[in-house]
Amino acid sequence: MEKAPRDRAVRESPTDPGPALTLPPGLRFLELRGPERDRAIPILKESFTGYYRWHAQRTLREIATVRALEQSEVLVGVTLLARLTPVVGYVYYLFVGEAHRRRGFGARLLDDALAQFAAGGVRVAYAAVEEENLPSLALFQSRGFREVERREKGWAEGGLGAWGLRSQMTIVSGELLYGRRLGGPVVGLESPANHLEERPTIRTPRATPRHGIGD
Numbered sequence: 001m002e003k004a005p006r007d008r009a010v011r012e013s014p015t016d017p018g019p020a021l022t023l024p025p026g027l028r029f030l031e032l033r034g035p036e037r038d039r040a041i042p043i044l045k046e047s048f049t050g051y052y053r054w055h056a057q058r059t060l061r062e063i064a065t066v067r068a069l070e071q072s073e074v075l076v077g078v079t080l081l082a083r084l085t086p087v088v089g090y091v092y093y094l095f096v097g098e099a100h101r102r103r104g105f106g107a108r109l110l111d112d113a114l115a116q117f118a119a120g121g122v123r124v125a126y127a128a129v130e131e132e133n134l135p136s137l138a139l140f141q142s143r144g145f146r147e148v149e150r151r152e153k154g155w156a157e158g159g160l161g162a163w164g165l166r167s168q169m170t171i172v173s174g175e176l177l178y179g180r181r182l183g184g185p186v187v188g189l190e191s192p193a194n195h196l197e198e199r200p201t202i203r204t205p206r207a208t209p210r211h212g213i214g215d
């Protein structure tokens, strides 16, 4: 499937409160507030089933920040973002409508989430990733995330350990905690500053890839 054009760059809407990422014409980020968040439900339902669908819908209503990406005013993907502390960000959910996958939108959404975090002073970002969800693992790895080991030093001591924070993350069986530090450029991997101080662990998922939970 053809990817969205990336060549003719424009700035996102000046009304958007977030930092400006370069975007091709027709694409824009926006924050969904209150009842506007219901716009995300159709693609959320395409992306998750069972417990995850229930939990993602509940999180959609309750979470601090919902960022959405529109292409020609069609909502193509969403991130649900929270701060666990003023300097620790958490990507609760990231999903792209089925018809819009493999066009770079998931990567743009993650870049936007990291830019939002970085602009707000966040130093480290985490996400729980299903160990069998190859698209999700590959996406987070492509943006410099790596698996966080249970025993490693805390992020403030030079590791990525999330001591005292895991209980806020709703990590369930079959999920891995992924993390990365922020502070340098966050868009893509072209800049050496995006490489972590520690090399990311490139993990080969053990099982068949799936797009969503229960697909």
Ligand SMILES: CC(C)(COP(=O)(O)OP(=O)(O)OC[C@H]1O[C@@H](n2cnc3c(N)ncnc32)[C@H](O)[C@@H]1OP(=O)(O)O)[C@@H](O)C(=O)NCCC(=O)NCCS
Binding pocket: 047, 048, 092, 093, 094, 095, 096, 097, 100, 101, 102, 103, 104, 105, 106, 107, 108, 129, 130, 133, 134, 135, 136, 138, 139, 140, 142, 209, 211, 212, 213
């Ligand atoms: C995971 C998900 C968000 C990816 O969105 P997407 O828009 O298709 O991702 P992108 O096109 O931006 O791809 C970015 C990178 O992710 C990886 N990736 C995405 N889909 C992939 C797939 N099906 N197989 C392997 N790698 C994949 C690749 O590394 C890709 O980079 P590349 O295109 O340069 O190879 C999407 O598949 C989705 O919504 N899945 C259901 C919900 C979900 O599982 N969310 C994650 C956990 S909350």
